[in-house]
Amino acid sequence: MSATTAETQLLEINLGPQHPSTHGVFRMIATLDGETIVKLKPVMGYLHRNHEQIGEGITYVASFPFTDRLDYFNAMSNNFGLALAIEKLGGIQASERGEYVRVIMAELTRLVNHVAVTGFLLNDMGAFGTPLLYAFRERERILDLFEAASGSRMMCNYVRPGGVREDVPVQWLERAREIVNNFPIFLDEFETLLTENEIIQQRAKHVGVLPKTLAVNASITGPMARASGVNYDIRKVDGYSIYPKFAFKVPLGSVGDVYDRYYVRILEMRESVKILQQALKDIPGGPAISPKGQAISKAPRTFKPPKGEAYGRVESPKGELGFYLVSDGSSQPYRYHIRAPSFINLTVLEDMCLGQKVADAIIILGSIDIVLGEVDR
């Protein structure tokens, strides 16, 4: 009997831009050989509004509400990044209490982001709803804190050069302490549900492996780089703001697969809780914003930094969030550029997906943790 060979052909399919697994309006053009991905091209820009051009047409401080809409899960971190770049450019000192409040907000944001991304990742793996709702229940408690301090759950517009817009309300620190101290209980519960769960073990281990050298070479940052074993956390290497005062560790993965990216985020939340407990214990009194910061926040047109440039960066929950500002001596930035971590982390999407199945591509994308507001800017 003669063997017959089956004729196969490559199939090109579109994932997105309107698809729940793409976390927004993002499109992947995948070429498949059977179920296996042989080529994958990301297509983005559906949410592009030329944020940088808008930023060059308004004053420095007026950009703060726009930065909320970059990575709309982490408004506080985005504000913080821009504030640091402006402080660097204009030589502004922040008040001590202001620094503490900003760090508390940035770390709370990290908790919010990491619980949400873990919930969504599980959704992508087919564990519909349950882990996500556990995550969102906890996220909502922290968003209540944000609302009490800034007036808005998500579009906080709270951090300013020199400190924060307004001091936190009375009793806020007590509420924050209670939520932070209860957070590890939730994490234990969450981990009991997830870490050794069969779905995660089967779906996430050895899927979408990103080698360490490629991660460095492709400018990957944040939990994604650390899951691949790159020891790079801007809070440690730059020691910006008051981070050097706190004792915390930088969790690293070893394999660089989806599972490591999940688990590094869980460990990072535990470290964030440690930072928060220290900050909430040590927070001093005094003004929440320095006099110079107050002056430029109240009258943005009077702020004219000297000619020059500054690159300010923070460890946002997604990676290195950088703001590159060029001043020509006027009240508006001559150049306002954002180095968005979600955008650059997508560089290796194809490398991680090659040879994997379509269903794996969905969770690989979920494990990168992108927000399209920041990718497209």
Add this chain to the structure above:
Amino acid sequence: MWASLDELKSVLEQQLPGVTVTVEGAVLYVEPKNLVSVCRYLKDSERFRLDYLANLTAVDYPPERIEVVYHVYSMDKKHGPLPLKVRLPRAEPKVASVTPIWRGAEFQEREAYDLYGVIFEGHPDLRRILLWDGFQGHPMRKDYVVEDQNVLEGGPA
């Protein structure tokens, strides 16, 4: 690590014959034709090991030039970021791509091409990334005229 940019300049000019770099403030200016050799040296040399491209973007200075800015950092030695710049003629901004050296430049160069019209020679896939194919012009250039927001776009003529 380098003690000062002047020291870095002398090391570069010593190690790479024929290359001249200039220091202006905290920035190192490289001639476009030498960009690749300087970047490769900074990345591979035992002393600097600038293995991570943190940021790449362009700045428009009409009427004569566009500058491309690179912020490079060393993951290995934890120093930087070092700002590197090249000056390009605005009428024909062309420079060699650094994507073969740092993969991280791939999307950032596409973005600079899209918004500023800088041509990165040797880029594996230089297409628009944020705007759609067929878009006219480069909107981050200072002389770009924003269309009238009050006029509805017409359909096909």
